[in-house]
Amino acid sequence: MNHPRIVRTVCFITVSYVIVLSIWLGWLIEHTPEGTIPYQIGGLLAAYGSALGLGMMWADRPSRSERKLARHGIEGWATIRRAQPLRRTVDNGQLTQLDLALTVPGSESYTGTVVYEVAREFREHFVPGETISIRVDPRNRDRILIYP
Incomplete structure (x- = not known):
């Protein structure tokens, strides 16, 4: 298992998620329809979990x-x-x-x-x-x- 590569991938995905979350909180949340915020939070968390899983699978592949x-x-x-x-x-x-x-x-x-x-x-x-x-x-x- 390539631990350093997996750690770099998890850090990259987490930083990207924090950026997307801050954009959503700072700008998009005020333009969303009433009552859809819980679903959007669920979608953001599901996207983060999916990106982490796929990224870790990709990072564990053998190198080129x-x-x-x-x-x-x-x-x-x-x-x-x-x-x-x-x-x-x-x-x-x-x-x-x-x-x-x-x-x-x-x-x-x-x-x-x-x-x-x-x-x-x-x-x-x-x-x-x-x-x-x-x-x-x-x-x-x-x-x-x-x-x-």
């Missing part, structure tokens, strides 16, 4: 570079040599340092270390000796994407 790497990266595999848990994350995952033996077809094998957030449901796949799927950037072999 990750999506590009998933589409155009070279498929390979990595054998986990060592998995050292670092700390728990707020969404009940485990931040883990993985020492990997990386193999990409058409090139020489190499080793690397990554820090990866392992979700609870995939912990049994991230133990020493297991093989995981990866995508490697063809221009920069240090950029990899792990598929659990």
